Amino acid sequence: MISLSTITALLCANSVVLASAIPKGGKRALERILDSSLMLSDSSIVESIVATLEDASNSNDTCGSCINRLAIGKSLALVRPDLIPESFENWCVKTAYASNETCNTNFARNTIHSGTTGSNFADMLQLMDPFGYDGTLYCHYKEVRLCPKPVTPNITLSHLWPPKQPRHFVAPEPSANDTFNVLHISDFHVELDYKVGAEANCSRSMCCSPHSVNRIKKESEGSYRGVWNSFYEGSYYDDRNMSYVKGKYVDIFQNSSIWAPATTFGNYQCDSPEVLINSSLNSISEYSNANNVDFEFAIFTGDLVDHDETRYTDYRLTVESEEIVLRDLKSRLKSIPVYTVLGNHDNYPYGELGQEGYGFSNKFTWNAELLADIYEDYNWLDAPTARYARKHYTGFAVDTKMGLKVISLNSNCFYRRNHYAYWNATNPDSFGQWEFLINELVQSEALDQRVWIIAHIPPATDGLPLPSKIFTEIIERFSPYTIAGVFFGHTHYDQFNLLYAGNGSHTIENVVNFAWISQSVAPFIGNNPSWRYYKIDKKTFSVMNGFNFYTKLNETYNNDGNEPIWEFEYSSREGYNISWPAESPLNGSYWHLVAEKVRDDLSYRQLYENYSKRWTPAVPNCSVVGNCLTDYCTLSNFNLDDFEACVAEVHQ
Incomplete structure (x- = not known):
């Protein structure tokens, strides 16, 4: 009382x-x-x-x-x-x-x-x-546009950096064909309760789990008997020698209520069974060994945990998912350092993260402590860097052996599903993450050191306006001289975001930088599992090429439980048939030309969609009225306000 x-x-x-x-x-x-x-x-x-x-x-x-x-x-x-x-x-x-x-x-x-x-x-x-x-x-x-969008505050953090000098407006020239390789993987989304034979055509959310159901009663026998045959429960890869062990065949057609039974290696409506994740990692190792391609390091741009409904997601599942996938990464990539970020699913509860110093961060420190311990135990980070990550949302800055600095950010700080991002929202840096980023960039600029920035969520996709504006200003200030690359995940698509100078004119002269958005290993929703690696210039750490690999998941539905076949998909330099000097990196100007082709040429728009989803049956037909309308908006906007304005104009 x-x-x-x-x-x-x-x-x-x-x-x-x-x-x-x-x-x-x-x-x-x-x-x-x-x-x-x-x-x-x-x-x-x-x-x-x-x-x-x-x-x-x-x-x-x-x-x-x-x-x-x-x-x-x-x-x-x-x-x-x-x-x-x-x-x-x-x-x-x-x-x-x-x-x-x-x-x-x-x-x-x-x-x-x-x-x-x-x-x-x-x-x-x-x-x-x-x-x-x-x-x-x-x-x-957060409440589905019950209010009109408020005007983004005209706030800046420019007082935290020195004036930009003339030489900082020009990117350094790459060396003469002296390169090394970096692996980029993203969005594993391990589905720990994936069950062979479970419903893959469910009525809600992610499918293929024991609780997946289709709420429409099935009246007749399904069309998959005699067509799909990959129903081997308990299949796995032996950690000792990475060999594939096929499980026990299950006669799933005895269950007449299932519309589409989940097969051994996954389904387009589901997240990744662990066997699919290890298949992707094994394909990387096998390609590396067969082609003498060594990776100096790897970046993982987030999302270890699955998309299941809240009632089936708990603290234990989150911890177990993070531990299992990072263990699998370590066991397959051996001594290769992996620099990681947290995804929006890699928090508990989903998407939430409280600021330090306001009374709520203790609800989330367990995750930073767990992951920093793993990073240090696996020798991905040294002790001082791991110590910083424990106290700063798992963010860190590390100098690689080659001299490149990699800065890892926690994009949940500006995620629109995070409740804590909505209080004192006019504060441009309530998490302190932008000041950390700026300080690292100022230091690197003074040393003529090149930097990569890795995060999970592209700000124009699921961010909030003011953090997106601040992030954009930071990238513009330190590009192209210091920032050699920006890398995201999250969308599950093979994409990129261009950043143009502040006046908003989308010309090649105004290109400032761009961000790579990596494709997912997880097939949810409607994507073929995929990964890529980059050829990197040793002098400037600019990306000279990207090589993309994928597996056609639907071909595993009827392969009698055998391993997926991983194939080379395309190279970023040749894939769009853009005339570009061989000695020049794949910088923002190159991707500007690609974006213009996607905007102006239906065949290029279709090609982009094919690459984006990796040739799945779910790729839209761009010749159909209403399809692929906002592709150019996605590719040509780094800032959220600019992206939303572009989409609004398309739909007028």
């Missing part, structure tokens, strides 16, 4: 604004909570808050309703954050604001057994300004 006199003052601060938006019945409910003479039980407080939220939402003004709910929630969160999850979940279910499952996912209290995000929502409410930029930003991106 508590007195709500303390809540009174907090709610009164918002009462003037609320009063104009809440209907009469809602005002009475709010007055009940504001009555400081009441001594209410927790259940009574929750009941009153639910009624107030319900009335605050009873308006055609979706934006105002969303903001008022945040204000009510903030007032409660400041004194009883523990009641936020129950209050908002009950309101969500009672008003059918979303499905019961979505209400639970978004608002229920999270535990080690449940990755629901209500506790993180409560944390956010305590610190955010509902009536300012924070609230409008949240209601636009």
Whole structure:
């Protein structure tokens, strides 16, 4: 039992604004909570808050309703954050604001057994300004555009770097055919409960797990009997010699309720069984040995954990997924250093990460400590660098043996699904990550050292506007002299993002830099598993070429459980038939020419889509009206605001 006199003052601060938006019945409910003479039980407080939220939402003004709910929630969160999850979940279910499952996912209290995000929502409410930029930003991106997109604050961090000197506007010239190789892999998404014979044509989310179902009752025998035959349960690769061991055949057609049974090495509607991940890693080792291609180091741009629904994802699964995949990487790549980043799935709960110094980071330090320990144990990072990663969201900067600096960033800091990114959102660097990046770049520029930046999420894909603006400014300031490469994952597609000078004109003269976006090993959704490596100039660390490899996953459906066949797909220099000097790196100017071809020529647009999804049956036909419309927007924009403006123009 508590007195709500303390809540009174907090709610009164918002009462003037609320009063104009809440209907009469809602005002009475709010007055009940504001009555400081009441001594209410927790259940009574929750009941009153639910009624107030319900009335605050009873308006055609979706934006105002969303903001008022945040204000009510903030007032409660400041004194009883523990009641936020129950209050908002009950309101969500009672008003059918979303499905019961979505209400639970978004608002229920999270535990080690449940990755629901209500506790993180409560944390956010305590610190955010509902009536300012924070609230409008949240209601636009997190609540499916209930508010119009707010204007991105005109804020910069340029005071943290020195003026750009004339020589810094020119990239150094590469050496004469003196190169080394770097491996790039991304988005494994191990599905630890992948089950051969499980439903691969399920009604929700990721399929091929024991709980996958198709909600439409199957009335007749499926069309896969006699066509698909790769149903070998328990297949694996022996860690001692990397040899493939085929498992036991399962007669999956005895289960007449399955529409499409999951086969041994995966399905386009599923994440990666571990046997597929190890097949990809073995293909890398085999190619390296057969072709005398040594890798100086590897970069992994995030996402170890699968896409399963929140109710099937817990703390144990997250830890186990991270440990297993990193172990597999180490066992196959041996002494090759692997520089990694965290993906949005590599957190628990999904996508969440709290800033250091504001009372919530202790919820997430376990992950940084776990991963930094692994990086150090595997000799991927030395002790001082691992120590930094433990305290800074697993981010780090490392000088490779060749002299290149690799800077690893945690892109969950600017991920739009991260609740903690919505409080004090006008602060351009609440995580301190940009200052870290700038300091490293300033230091390298002074030493004439070239730098690679690796992160998971491209800012134009799933970022937020202000962090995207700051990131763009940093890349522009230190390109092309210092930044030799930027590398992302996340989309699962083979893509790139161009960055043009600030005036926004997409001309070859205005190209500043670009980012590689690596294809995924995971087939979800509709992609062939793939990996690539780069040929790197030893002097400038610029990419001279990229070589892409893939396997046709659908050909493993009927190969009697045998190993996938990994094939060379294309080289980045020759794949688009662009005339380009052999001695020049594949820089932003090269990819500008590719992007123009994709924009102007249907055959190039189709070729890009083929490469993007690696020739799967799911590749769209770009000659069909409405398909492939935003491809050029994706390729030609690094900044989120620019990308969204481009897409809006396409759809006008």
